[in-house]
Amino acid sequence: MKYFIFITIFVLIIPITNIFAQNFSDEPNITLDINPTDPAPGENVTATLESYESNLDLAYIVWKHGKETKSGYGETEFSTKISMDETTSDTIVANIVLGDGQKIERQISISGIKLDISWEAINTYAPPFYMGKRIPIRENAIRVAVIGPNNSGAGIAYAWKRNGSAFNNSGNGARPYIDFTNTEIQNKESIDISLVKNGSGATRNIQIPLTKPKVLFYEYDQLAGLNILKNVKNTVVGYENVVSLYAVPIGFNLKTKPSISWNLSGQSVNNQENPYLLSFNKPNESGLVNLSVNVENIRTLYQEAKSNLELNF
Structure with a gap:
């Protein structure tokens, strides 16, 4: 008798379950x-x-x-x-x-959220007259920041990813910026920023290009100093007696002093007082003078630049 009652109840439950499933769908x-x-x-x-x-x-x-x-x-x-x-x-x-x-x-x-992103290399050498963004080179320190007056404070949180992996550092969720150093194995940087603001969210991705370091030549006057208007390239020069040129490296890490070596017409020359400055006497005869400078950060693999100059006297 118990067995018969159990079967009856089971049969009655099945149609009820199907009715509810049909209503939900x-x-x-x-x-x-x-x-x-x-x-x-x-x-x-x-x-x-x-x-x-x-x-x-x-x-x-x-x-x-x-x-x-x-x-x-x-x-x-x-x-x-x-x-x-x-x-x-x-x-x-x-x-x-x-x-x-x-x-x-x-x-x-x-709810639209304005999320403007700025990035640049930090602790990176640029000449005093340089007014642009410091473009990072390999193995540079880089800062990525959310800019704008309304993107910090209570009710705002950030999540950062660098090259697809979560970026974790102290204060990551509250700070509208991150700092990191490019490693030897990364030839580009991809950053994802997610912002939650008063219940609404926004996500942005930026691609940070990495360039190569370089060295520029400028004229140097013993009295007036560096002439930022005279970027010297292969040219005819009309110096009187002494030629003074200043090497300006772009992009090197400020925290490590780079090694600088000059070569003048096949001969190694150095300036112990100021390694960025090279002065030499104008040749007695007209002709070509080949000049080169090599700047290297010996603590890195990729921070090295060489620049050549051919002067026609």
């Missing part, structure tokens, strides 16, 4: 996504409807974003521009009428 799976997924304020976005269960080409779709609307059969995409105001949340609504008459609504809210 009545509404088809229709997704609404935007691209880009984390737009900046004032950026153009495209909203897209997708479904693997319903034929949206036969559906009548009405899009709304503020006063902007779009409608028609099979209109699965809608392009619009979000607000310039970071404090304003934009809502895109899609009202869908399927081919069988079923009505469905999908909506998505967007």
